[in-house]
Amino acid sequence: MRALTWHGKHDVRVDTVPDPQIVNPRDAIIEITATAICGSDLHLYDSVIPGLAPGDILGHEFMGRVVETGPKSTLKKGDRVVVPFTISCGACFFCTQGQFSACDNSNPVEKQEASELLYGHPMSGLFGYSHMTGGYPGGQAEYVRVPFSDVGPIVIPEGPSDEDVLFLSDILPTGWMAAENCDIQPGDSVAVWGCGPVGLFAIQSALLMGAGQVIAIDHYPHRLELARGLGAKVIDFKQTHVLEALMEMTGGIGPDAVIDAVGMESHGFAPDALMDALKQRVGIGADNVHALRMALMAVRKGGRVSIPGVYGGLADKFPIGALMEKGLQIRTGQTHVQKYTRELLQRILEGEIDTTFLISHRLSLEDAPTGYKNFHGKQDEWTKVVLTPGAASRPAGGN
Amino acid sequence: MPRRQTDLPLAAVVLALSVGAGLAAGAIMKSSPKRPPDSAPGRTARRSSFGDYQIAGRTVTIKAPRSRIYEMWRNPDHLTDFMEGLAAVQVSGDDVTWVVDTPDGHLAVETRLVEQRENEALAWRSVEGAEIEIEAKVRLRDAPAGRGTEVEAHIAWIPQAGIVGQWAARLRGADPKIRGKQELKRLKMLLETGEIATSTNRKAD
Numbered sequence: 221m222r223a224l225t226w227h228g229k230h231d232v233r234v235d236t237v238p239d240p241q242i243v244n245p246r247d248a249i250i251e252i253t254a255t256a257i258c259g260s261d262l263h264l265y266d267s268v269i270p271g272l273a274p275g276d277i278l279g280h281e282f283m284g285r286v287v288e289t290g291p292k293s294t295l296k297k298g299d300r301v302v303v304p305f306t307i308s309c310g311a312c313f314f315c316t317q318g319q320f321s322a323c324d325n326s327n328p329v330e331k332q333e334a335s336e337l338l339y340g341h342p343m344s345g346l347f348g349y350s351h352m353t354g355g356y357p358g359g360q361a362e363y364v365r366v367p368f369s370d371v372g373p374i375v376i377p378e379g380p381s382d383e384d385v386l387f388l389s390d391i392l393p394t395g396w397m398a399a400e401n402c403d404i405q406p407g408d409s410v411a412v413w414g415c416g417p418v419g420l421f422a423i424q425s426a427l428l429m430g431a432g433q434v435i436a437i438d439h440y441p442h443r444l445e446l447a448r449g450l451g452a453k454v455i456d457f458k459q460t461h462v463l464e465a466l467m468e469m470t471g472g473i474g475p476d477a478v479i480d481a482v483g484m485e486s487h488g489f490a491p492d493a494l495m496d497a498l499k500q501r502v503g504i505g506a507d508n509v510h511a512l513r514m515a516l517m518a519v520r521k522g523g524r525v526s527i528p529g530v531y532g533g534l535a536d537k538f539p540i541g542a543l544m545e546k547g548l549q550i551r552t553g554q555t556h557v558q559k560y561t562r563e564l565l566q567r568i569l570e571g572e573i574d575t576t577f578l579i580s581h582r583l584s585l586e587d588a589p590t591g592y593k594n595f596h597g598k599q600d601e602w603t604k605v606v607l608t609p610g611a612a613s614r615p616a617g618g619n
Numbered sequence: 620m621p622r623r624q625t626d627l628p629l630a631a632v633v634l635a636l637s638v639g640a641g642l643a644a645g646a647i648m649k650s651s652p653k654r655p656p657d658s659a660p661g662r663t664a665r666r667s668s669f670g671d672y673q674i675a676g677r678t679v680t681i682k683a684p685r686s687r688i689y690e691m692w693r694n695p696d697h698l699t700d701f702m703e704g705l706a707a708v709q710v711s712g713d714d715v716t717w718v719v720d721t722p723d724g725h726l727a728v729e730t731r732l733v734e735q736r737e738n739e740a741l742a743w744r745s746v747e748g749a750e751i752e753i754e755a756k757v758r759l760r761d762a763p764a765g766r767g768t769e770v771e772a773h774i775a776w777i778p779q780a781g782i783v784g785q786w787a788a789r790l791r792g793a794d795p796k797i798r799g800k801q802e803l804k805r806l807k808m809l810l811e812t813g814e815i816a817t818s819t820n821r822k823a824d
Contacts, residue, residue, distance in 0.1 A: 238820070238821060240820040240821065241820065241821045241822055242822075243817060243819060243820070243821065243822055244814040244815075244816075244817065245813060245814055246812070246813070246814060292813065292814075309808075309811065309812040309816075311682065311811045311812055312682065312807075312811050312812075313680070313682065313766055313767075324807065324811075325807065325808045325811055325812045325816055326816050327816065328815075328816045328817050328818050329801045329804045329805055329808070329815075329816070330801065331818065332804070333797070345816065345818065354816070354818045355818045356818040357818070357820045365820050367816065368812070
């Protein structure tokens with residue numbers, strides 16, 4: 221089959237690789253009909269997340285049709301499914317608590333050592349990501365092997381197009397959980413750093429959850445425009461002093477909750493951000509936490525801090541004083557996708573949530589390297605890239 | 620405030636005043652009986668050996684009843700289903716021979732069942748003349764709040780090649796501490812999910 225593979229920093233290629241097979245009883249094989257490039261794929265593209273090997277198949281936002289099932293899979297051939305990026309067994313203590321991204325049993329045993337060392341505990345397996353999360357081949361390919369297919373994939377009824385539901389795989393639940401982690405009370409002010417896909421879905425979700433106002437912070441004009449279109453107020457950090465503006469826009473109190481939807485590759489020219497970027501570049505392992513520092517300073521006393529943005533290592537100059545003295549609450553984590561897919565599918569089917577506004581570019585899988593280059597280099601216009609594999613451009617494709 | 624009493628013997632305090640701090644600290648430590656007994660299992664101690672013995676052990680919580688896990692260990696010939704480091708198990712009554720994969724090939728360890736408490740504990744000890752002197756024990760406890768069973772497995776052994784051998788084994792990925800932990804995790808996967816997770820995309824040819 222054809223698949224997008226990683227070969228090093230800024231080097232991804234479409235290669236011909238062996239087709240996947242059923243390996244374990246609960247597996248299914250999915251023929252991909254649509255897959256997207258995610259912001260966290262760019263962390264891999266930039267080589268700031270450790271633990272990739274040349275030839276790894278990327279991609280963790282995908283959907284398609286079931287073409288083969290293991291004896292313990294509950295899917296049927298022909299089922300149309302969206303697959304969560306988190307691989308979860310559904311049976312362990314964490315899965316039964318709804319903490320699917322903390323699954324004990326989906327990260328292969330021999331791959332757990334590194335994350336145990338770095339994080340204290342291993343996390344669940346993830347598709348198309350670091351070997352610390354299993355190194356599972358991803359879905360920017362014609363086919364993918366889906367472990368625990370009786371737990372993760374959600375069957376999509378005929379009717380909605382692939383593009384209507386594709387983002388149930390990651391960014392829509394991720395934005396939703398980011399807002400849920402803010403514990404929004406009626407009338408709350410919520411500030412969101414980063415108007416990428418997750419930030420935009422977090423804005424949409426926060427407004428649905430009853431926020432009085434959502435204030436979006438970015439510097440890309442088009443992305444700010446998208447945020448405004450969703451009903452957010454916007455701040456361009458290149459034009460405005462963000463902390464002052466947030467105080468003025470919240471009656472001198474500060475936002476009740478803040479969301480860092482930027483993560484470890486923060487932009488900006490503040491001294492701390494430049495220092496972090498330098499350390500990241502020379503490989504001494506510090507994550508760029510500029511957006512998070514700002515969020516911790518901005519949030520009101522006793523406020524809530526939600527971190528959907530991806531971090532992988534350690535942080536320097538972390539404002540632990542602001543965190544403690546202001547009595548803040550932090551909630552974060554890789555998304556527990558399986559916890560949200562059913563409810564969010566329902567909201568999509570009822571027309572309450574639309575996700576297609578985000579898609580700026582549609583490419584064939586063969587053109588995926590161009591998609592990476594532009595999603596990385598032209599972030600203002602390239603807000604979301606959807607890829608269609610060759611096998612799916614036959615009439616069976618969903619859109 | 621009442622003046623604080625000191626339990627230090629006078630001699631130690633005098634010593635502390637008269638000689639270097641390091642030596643004095645040693646004297647104070649030895650003479651202070653105040654350290655309470657530690658609740659942590661011995662294998663987590665900072666010291667690395669216990670007499671001639673090395674010890675390794677690990678606890679995992681498995682969502683399965685004690686009886687099911689006990690049965691697996693009581694009939695150890697099935698352990699090769701999930702233990703990657705175990706090449707074969709030969710059972711004859713209470714005598715069990717474990718054939719273990721090592722970087723230097725197979726090592727057969729002859730043991731005898733020395734403790735058997737139904738659904739609670741099993742232990743095996745190497746027989747006289749065995750290639751390696753070892754004792755292995757599995758203990759089962761109900762986990763709190765219906766979380767299943769806490770499975771604690773530990774082994775104590777006399778290393779064959781001393782400290783150099785141990786480090787060599789560690790570098791070759793044969794460290795019993797890591798291997799034991801990984802085998803327990805595989806057992807957990809098998810019992811909780813019916814399979815052992817792998818990211819390989821194809822069956823082994």
